[in-house]
Every structure is written in structure tokens, then in C-alpha cells.
Amino acid sequence: MPKAQKFYQRRITKAPKPVKKRRKEDGRPRETYKKYKFEETKLGFFLKYEVPVVYDIIMNLTPPEVFKEPALLLVKMVCKSSSDPSLKKAKFFRYLEEYANLGLYCKRARQLTAKREAYYKGIQRKKTEKFIRKNRKKIEGLRNERGKFLL
Structure with a gap:
């Protein structure tokens, strides 16, 4: 072990702390x-x-x-x-x-719980409804075009 450094007769370097083995029950370190x-x-x-x-x-x-x-x-x-x-x-x-x-x-x-799942399904439903309302004319136009090809 190296010699401890001193300044005015006081030790500067600290002695190493003894290492304690961490138990699993102690949990994750901070x-x-x-x-x-x-x-x-x-x-x-x-x-x-x-x-x-x-x-x-x-x-x-x-x-x-x-x-x-x-x-x-x-x-x-x-x-x-x-x-x-x-x-x-x-x-x-x-x-x-x-x-x-x-x-x-x-x-x-x-993680997805039942409560969160219900919340996010509600959000997705509202977004879908808003998108349909906003783009109703485009959707109907596409339906009409597709209907022409089916006949």
C-alpha cells in the first residue's frame, strides 16, 4: 500500500473502506x-x-x-x-x-394494465373518429372509385 500523503502533519489520502458484500435483499444500489x-x-x-x-x-x-x-x-x-x-x-x-x-x-x-389499456383504447377511438370526420369527403370519394372497379 502506498504511503499516505500528508499536509501539515494531517493525512490527505483516505484509507480504503472495507468492502462489504451487498446482499440481494438490500435491492439495487442507489x-x-x-x-x-x-x-x-x-x-x-x-x-x-x-x-x-x-x-x-x-x-x-x-x-x-x-x-x-x-x-x-x-x-x-x-x-x-x-x-x-x-x-x-x-x-x-x-x-x-x-x-x-x-x-x-x-x-x-x-407496463400495460387494464386501466391503462382502457384509457389508450379511448384515445385511439377518439383519434380515429376525428380523422374520419375530418376526411369524410376523401373517404367517400375513395369508396365511390373502388365501387366502380368492382362493378
Whole structure:
């Protein structure tokens, strides 16, 4: 062991602390995070259930791996090019910032519960109804064109 450095007869360097083996019951050490799949992170969960089209585009552009981790720049570009109002929420920007800092590591995984499933189905239903109302003329025009070919 090297000699301790001293300054005015006081020790500067600290003696190493004895290493205690960590027990499993103690849990995960503080300030460390577990690695999860992208769809279990806050951003991935948000995209998968609120904006599934954007999520599918991002995952198709990501190379196949065990833990698919889309690049932050890719996520930002795809989300910026989408006109979905969900991607303008403060919640989305919070999740994006957290993903920029931690990546796939997070405190707790987001999982689909029955309550969340009902919530997201409601959101998807409202978005579909709004899209149909907004584009009714286009949809009817396409139906009429398709009907001509069937006859």
C-alpha cells in the first residue's frame, strides 16, 4: 500500500473502506437503473400506445438487436415530421428529455394494465373518429372509385 500523503502533519489520502458484500435483499444500489426494452421506457410506452404509427416507423428504422435502442436523433426527426397533436404535449417532451439522459435505463418499467389499456383504447377511438370526420369527403370519394372497379 502506498504511503499516505500528508499536509501539515494531517493525512490527505483516505484509507480504503472495507468492502462489504451487498446482499440481494438490500435491492439495487442507489442511483443505478435497470435496462429495459424500448417499449417499457416512458417514451417508448407513450409512442407505442398514443402514436402507434410513429412507433412502428421508428422501430422499423432501428437495427435488430436484443434491446432495440433507437437513436435520439431518429426519434426526434420522425416525431417532428408527424403532425399528430400528441407529440406536442409537455409530457412527450419530458419523456424525450429523460430518454436523452438515460436511454433504455429507467427507474421503473411502464407496463400495460387494464386501466391503462382502457384509457389508450379511448384515445385511439377518439383519434380515429376525428380523422374520419375530418376526411369524410376523401373517404367517400375513395369508396365511390373502388365501387366502380368492382362493378
